[in-house]
Amino acid sequence: MSESTPVAVAGARSTVQQPGDSKTIFGFWVYLMTDCILFASIFATYAVLRNNTFGGPSGRELFDLPFVLVETLILLTSSFICGLAMLAMHRGNKRLVLAFFAVTFMLGLAFLTMEITEFRHLAAEGHGWQANAFMSAFYTLVGTHGLHIASGLLWMIILLPRVVRRGLTPANTRRLTLLSLFWHFLDIVWIFIFTIVYLMGAL
């Protein structure tokens, strides 16, 4: 940790990131890992309860796979575009960063809208969260992921105007880096929701 002190002195008030940044990013990484544990417990709950449909329909009758494939590809693309925004950020291209994050935001919003549409559709047909243990576990798992996506979108709504106003300052660069880690992480969680809940659930 002491190696970064000279950098801080020499580069004070410049665009160099502050010495505390590596700790901040590491801390955020640890948070993401604990979030993985949260998802692991909800996945375990789902795996245990997935056959307890109380006589109701199982995933095979309920899930619309082509619809979910489109959702998956949208989220994957948004994760990729978010990565492109990081590249633009390292080159110091503020306009490109904002453009890429705007696309990421729109794709994230499209994903969330599709997920809510799916939930409303299921609930309207009488397959709400209170129908049986399988549906409760399903809404908890997919809904928690959706809640994370909504938080990511809210984060963008708050952070992007700050980037517009103050530019790519060290603080904003750090925040954008954390946001991109969060967004990539959500895409990784979705891979497993897609595989375990939708594909294996439709078996």
Add this chain to the structure above:
Amino acid sequence: MQEPKTTAVNRRHGAGQGTILSYTLGFILSVALTLAAYFTFTNRTLPDPLLISVIVGLAIAQLLVQLIFFLHLGKESRPRWNLLVFLFMLLVLIIVVFGSLWIMNNLDYNMMSPKETDEYIMKDEGIQR
């Protein structure tokens, strides 16, 4: 001016460093793996147990692709704290998920009605009455 400094600092963090090539490669591989899983599943040419192993294998492959190309795990400088925390998380995750499934399946087996339990045990152990 700011470019090399920011880059150097980020390389030390092990976060957010990549090239256009690595991101594009990661994206193409991820799309390919997603489509592979989807079409392997919808075609249903494989028997069920094999089908499950294949799509879980494809999901794990995609996890590795995204960890390496999007999150740049393992590319940080030493000591690799990010990787260490990730591996510890993986250990806890495996214990939580497989432990839950193991215990709950066992409970399920033991909590059936006495008649069902008898039938199951006789069938599983190959006991003839």
